[in-house]
Amino acid sequence: MNQRLTTQNGAPIADDQNSLSAGARGGVMLQDWQLIEKLAHFNRERIPERVVHAKGSGAYGTFTLTRDLSEYTIADHFRGEGKQSEVFLRFSTVGGESGSADAERDPRGFALRFYTANGNHDIVGNNTPVFFLRDGIKFPDFIHTQKRNPKTNLKDPQAMWDFWSLNPEALHQVTVLMSDRGIPASYRHMNGYGSHTFSLWNEKGERFWVKFHFKTLQGIKNLSNEQADRLKGIDPDHAQRDLYASIEDGDFPKWSVNVQIMPEAEAEQYHLNPFDLTKVWPHKDYPLIEIGVLELNRNPENYFNEVEQAALAPSNLVPGVGASPDKMLQARLFAYADAQRYRIGANYNQLPVNCPHASQANHYQRGGAMAGAGCPFHGRTPDSAGGVNYGPNTQGGPEQQAQYAEPPMDIAGAMARYDKTVEDDYSQAGDLFRLMSADQQQALCETIAATLSQVTPEVQARMLAHFEQADPAYAAGISQAIAALR
Ligand code: NDP
Numbered sequence: 001m002n003q004r005l006t007t008q009n010g011a012p013i014a015d016d017q018n019s020l021s022a023g024a025r026g027g028v029m030l031q032d033w034q035l036i037e038k039l040a041h042f043n044r045e046r047i048p049e050r051v052v053h054a055k056g057s058g059a060y061g062t063f064t065l066t067r068d069l070s071e072y073t074i075a076d077h078f079r080g081e082g083k084q085s086e087v088f089l090r091f092s093t094v095g096g097e098s099g100s101a102d103a104e105r106d107p108r109g110f111a112l113r114f115y116t117a118n119g120n121h122d123i124v125g126n127n128t129p130v131f132f133l134r135d136g137i138k139f140p141d142f143i144h145t146q147k148r149n150p151k152t153n154l155k156d157p158q159a160m161w162d163f164w165s166l167n168p169e170a171l172h173q174v175t176v177l178m179s180d181r182g183i184p185a186s187y188r189h190m191n192g193y194g195s196h197t198f199s200l201w202n203e204k205g206e207r208f209w210v211k212f213h214f215k216t217l218q219g220i221k222n223l224s225n226e227q228a229d230r231l232k233g234i235d236p237d238h239a240q241r242d243l244y245a246s247i248e249d250g251d252f253p254k255w256s257v258n259v260q261i262m263p264e265a266e267a268e269q270y271h272l273n274p275f276d277l278t279k280v281w282p283h284k285d286y287p288l289i290e291i292g293v294l295e296l297n298r299n300p301e302n303y304f305n306e307v308e309q310a311a312l313a314p315s316n317l318v319p320g321v322g323a324s325p326d327k328m329l330q331a332r333l334f335a336y337a338d339a340q341r342y343r344i345g346a347n348y349n350q351l352p353v354n355c356p357h358a359s360q361a362n363h364y365q366r367g368g369a370m371a372g373a374g375c376p377f378h379g380r381t382p383d384s385a386g387g388v389n390y391g392p393n394t395q396g397g398p399e400q401q402a403q404y405a406e407p408p409m410d411i412a413g414a415m416a417r418y419d420k421t422v423e424d425d426y427s428q429a430g431d432l433f434r435l436m437s438a439d440q441q442q443a444l445c446e447t448i449a450a451t452l453s454q455v456t457p458e459v460q461a462r463m464l465a466h467f468e469q470a471d472p473a474y475a476a477g478i479s480q481a482i483a484a485l486r
Contacts, residue, residue, distance in 0.1 A: 007033075007034055007037060008037060008041075013034060016034075019032050019035045020032035020034075020035065047308070047309070047343055047344060048342065048343050049097065049098050050098075050339070050343065051143065051339070052094050052095070052143055053092040053093070053094055053109045053111075054092070054096065054097050054098040054100075055092055055093050055096050055097065055098050055099070055100050055102065056090050056091060056092035056093075056109065056307060056308075057090070057091050057092070057187060057239060057240040057243050057244070057307065058088060058089060058090040058091070058300060058306065058307035058310055059088070059089060059243060059244075059247055059296040059297075059298060059299055059300065060086065060087065060088050060089075060296070060297070060298040060299075060300070061086075061087050061088075061089065061252070061294065061295045061296035061297045061298065062084050062085070062086065062087060062294075062295050062297060063077065063084065063085045063087050063114055063257065063292055063293070063294050063295075064082065064083070064084050064292050064293050064295070065077065065078060065079075065080065065081060065082065065083045065084075065085075065291060065292045066081060066082075066290065066291065066292045066293065067081065067289065067290065067291045067292065068080060068081045069200070069259075069291060070202070070203075071202060072200045072201075072202055072206075072208050072210075072261060073200035073201060073202055073208075073320040073321065074201065074202060074203055074319055074320035074404075075116070075118070075121070075200070075318055075319065075320030075321050076116050076117040076118050076318070076320070077114045077116040077117075077121065077318075078200075078291070078320065078321075085114045085115060085116055085358065086114075086115040086357055086358065087112060087113060087114055087115070087294060087296075088112075088113045088115070088306075088310060088353060089110070089111065089112045089113070089294075089296060090109065090111045090307060090310050090312060091108055091109060091110060091111075091187040091239070091243070092108065092109035092111070093106045093107075093108060093109070094106050094107050094108075094109065094126075094146070095143075095146040095147060095155075099236075100236070101231075101232035101236035101237075102231075102236060102237055102238050102239035102240060103183060103223055103227075103228040103229075103231040103232045103236070103238060103239075104183070104228070104232070105177065105178075105182045105183050105225075105228065105447070106177075106182075107126045107127060107128050107173075107176075107177060108126060108127040108184055108187065108190060109124075109125075109126055109127075110125045110126055110127055110190075110192030110193070110214065111123075111124045111125070111310075111312040112124075112125070112192070112214070112294070112312075113310075113312055113316070115356060115357035115358045115359075116318055116358055116359065117358050117359050118318045118319050118320075118359055118404075119316070119318045119356050119359050119361075120316050120318070120354075120356050120357075121316060121317060121318045121321055122312040122313055122314060122316035123194045123198075123212055123314075124312050124313065124314045124332070124336060125192055125193050125194045125195045125196075125212070126192070126193060126195055127181075127184060127190040127191055127192055127193070128173060128176045128177070128181075128193060128195065129176075129193040129195055129211075129213070129280045130172050130173050130176065130195065130277060130278050130279060130280060130428075131173055131195060131277045131278060131328060132164075132167070132169070132170040132173045132174070132278070133167070133169060133170065133277065133278070133328060134169055134276045134277050134278050134326075134327060134328055134423070135327045135328060135331070136327060136328050136330065136331020136332065136335065137331070138167065139328075139331065139335075141163065142163060142167075142170075144159070145159040145160045145162070145163040146160065157451040157452075157454045157455055158454070158455045158456065158459065160451070161451065161452055161455045161459050161460075161463055162455070162459050164463065165459050165462035165463045165466065166462070168425040168426070168466045168469075169278045169423065169425045170278070171425055171426060171429040171466050171467075171470055172278050172279070172425070172428045172429040172432065173278065174429075174448075175429045175432050175433060175444070175470070176432065178444050178447045178448045179432070179436065179440065179443075179444050179447075180222045180224075180440050180443055180444070181220065181222055182222075182447070183222055183223040183224075183225070183228045184220075184221070184222055184223070184239075185221035185222055185223050186221070186238070186239050186242040186243065187239050187242070187243050187253075188216065188218045188242065188243060188246060188253040189216055189218050189219060189220060189221035189222075190216055190220065191213065191214060191215050191216055191220070191255070192213075192214035192255060193211075193212065193213055193214065194211060194212030194213075195211075195277060196211075196277060196314070196324065196326045196328065196329040196332075197209050197210070197211055197274055197275050197324040197326050197329075198210050198211075198212070198321060198322065198323065198324055198329075199264075199321070199322040199323065199324050199409075200261070200320060200321060200322075201320060201322060201406060201407050202320075205407035206263075206264070206407070207264040207322075207407055207409065208261050208262060208263055208264060209261070209262040209263075209264065209266075209267055209274055209324060210259050210260065210261050210262075211259065211260040211280075211281060211286075212257070212258075212259055213257075213258040213259070213260070213288055214255040214256070214257055214258075214294060215255060215256045215258060216253075216254075216255055217253075217254040217255060217256060217293075218253055218254070224443075225447060225450075243296075244299055247296060247297060247298065247299050248299060252295050252296055252297040253295070253296050254293055254294060254295045254296075255293070255294040256290055256292075256293055256294075257290070257291050257292040257293060257294050258288040258289060258290050258291065259288070259289050259291055260281050260283075260286035260287070260288060260289070261286065261289060262274060262281070262286055270285075272424070273423065275324050275325045275326040275327070275329075276326075276423060277326055277327075277328040277329070278423075278425065278428075279428055280428060282431075300353075305351070305352070305353065306352070306353045307353075309344055309348070309351055309353060309354070310353045310354065311337075311340035311343070311344055311348045311349070311351075311353075311354050312336070313332075313333075313336035313337040313340060314329060314332045314333055314336055315332075315333045315334075315336060315337050319404035319406075322406055322409075325411070345368065345369040345370055346368030346369060346371075347368050347369065347370050347371050347372075347373060349361070349382075350370070350371070350372070350373040350374065350375065350381055350382070351373060352375065352376050352377075355375030355377065355378075356375070356377075357375075357377045358377075360378050360382075361375070361382035362382055362398035363382050363398065364388075364389050364390055364391050364397070364398075365382070366389045425466075425469075426466070426469040426470045427470075429470040429471075429474075430469075430470040430471040430474070433470060433471045433473070433474045434471060441473070441474075441477060442477065444477075445474070445477035445478045445480070445481045446481045448478050448481070449478055449481035449482045449484075449485060450485075452478065452482060453482045453485045453486075460482070464478065464479060
């Protein structure tokens with residue numbers, strides 16, 4: 001027999017098809033609290049859309065460690081060959097709204113959560129190893145250029161190229177975005193990167209800088225501009241459909257998990273700033289070390305609860321994994337958790353997808369909207385243990401754990417807003433251009449020309465001067481492609 005239909009207070013509903021009215025023709029009675037509850041809740045079905053990464057897909061899975069990292073870290077999920085950890089991974093596009101097409105040329109979010117024995121560890125990365133900026137103070141301006149013009153409410157190539165032309169640090173990521181990897185065929189057929197430099201630290205108090213790379217085992221597959229344009233019309237949700245169906249069919253997508261590791265002191269001598277998010281660490285300097293495999297094998301039961309309300313944040317770190325001086329990471333350590341508090345509320349970490357699954361949260365934070373939701377994995381909330389709401393105390397409350405203290409990090413320097421134009425913004429964009437085949441270079445130049453041709457001559461000239469510095473052949477290819485459109 002079907003379950004009984006009830007109101008929110010659990011009372012059985014006798015008639016859910018006809019509102020309570022005075023006579024057969026109405027009006028409707030204000031006392032119809034069942035109708036009011038239904039409409040009032042419907043009005044509140046949405047929470048604020050993410051400003052970026054609004055359109056997304058997510059799934060659960062498993063991370064299996066195949067190489068013990070005890071020499072580098074005390075992090076539980078990176079110790080003990082064969083150890084398995086539950087994971088959640090949310091993919092997304094960046095610039096579009098929650099109803100936008102999956103086949104846009106746009107970076108893809110690759111936001112991974114490990115549910116570890118010492119808390120949730122999130123790596124909130126992209127499918128690109130670098131980013132457009134190296135300082136979070138520019139982020140709101142940059143995103144404004146990717147979204148709709150405030151007057152016309154249209155996407156705005158002039159704003160986009162104007163900003164990039166004034167911020168040459170973006171050139172490397174612009175090259176990735178405009179390359180054949182700029183429109184992945186699906187979320188399964190692309191790599192993921194932690195992008196930032198993070199740190200690992202071990203029992204001896206030694207620190208290592210680390211970058212995370214997730215290489216697709218499905219193989220890289222991309223869409224051409226023409227294929228993407230068609231798909232946007234035929235099936236704007238193709239990546240969501242592909243991910244969901246492959247997991248339902250038991251065809252579980254996998255990524256090999258790799259790290260690059262740099263001992264702490266080497267950062268001082270290294271020829272580039274290893275904390276600059278617009279740069280990679282060349283593989284010949286720091287080869288990839290394979291440490292495990294990531295598999296997605298379980299679809300969420302409820303998209304809104306588990307994907308829309310998934311609240312990942314780079315500040316979700318665990319003992320043995322830390323931040324780095326990367327300025328963009330520092331900004332994100334604040335901004336992501338702040339965005340989740342705004343979107344979902346102060347107790348977003350009590351929701352089932354966000355609460356620690358493999359460990360237990362115990363703290364003295366109390367109250368706030370929706371307190372007490374409870375983590376189904378522990379049957380309790382972090383604030384439910386007794387009446388004590390302060391620490392330290394002598395009432396048996398949770399105690400700090402000195403053995404997990406992060407080793408001290410040397411930081412020195414005069415406080416100032418440092419001019420970043422001293423950095424080399426061109427070499428690695430050029431390196432990427434030079435490793436492409438002639439066909440890939442041609443497609444890259446044509447893709448750039450398609451929108452660069454629409455902007456003012458002044459912005460075009462400024463951009464071509466940047467491409468010239470990355471590689472003269474890069475600028476020449478774009479100039480020719482623009483000329484061909486005239
Ligand atoms: P390598 O020759 O050792 O590696 C080249 C890398 O480029 C590979 O990881 C490859 O990924 C990736 N790649 C190939 N085509 C594209 C593309 N269209 N968009 C993005 N990545 C692509 O070179 P280096 O380590 O010396 O780096 C050279 C350049 O390669 C860098 O300037 C950077 O642009 C790019 N790159 C470097 C990475 C790094 O961490 N060192 C990571 C990704 C890109 P795959 O192996 O999956 O084919």
